[in-house]
Amino acid sequence: MPLWFDMLRTPMAAPETKGLRRKRHLWQFLCVALAVSIFCLQPLRAAFGPSVGLLCAALLLAVLVCGIRYFRAKNAADDAWIVGRQGEGEP
Template sequence: MPLWLDLLRTPMAAPESRSLRRMRFTWQGLCLSLALSVGLFTPFHRMAGQLAPVLVAVLLLVTALYTGLYVARKQRVDKAFLEGVGESG
């Protein structure tokens, strides 16, 4: 069997549970909020004043911490799933 066909048939990740889906949507929302707050910083700074850089920094920190939490949990679930189907590596 060609390698590309074997890779298509091989599960690469665990099916997404409801809690992981919620985490993924939260993570995507944090990333989008951070991108918007940085991309539209000038209007945000006009609205929030001197608090704007602090709010963006807090959003950056929360996004970074949540990214680590999400990635660690996703990796643990994927590893357990792949070991269960005999694809451990």
């Protein structure tokens, strides 16, 4: 059997739990907020002063931390799901 066909038949991800969905939505929201804050940096700086750069830095840090936590949890869930599925006798 060709490798691509075997990979096509192999499930690649675990079903998403409510906790993982919340983490993913939080990470996506933070990414969008960071993009908007960077895109609107000049108007925000004019309205709130030079401390807006700290807001962008805080959003960047939050994106990194939440992203690392989400992807670690997602990989752990995927690994546990794949290990659990190996005992089911799939062809």
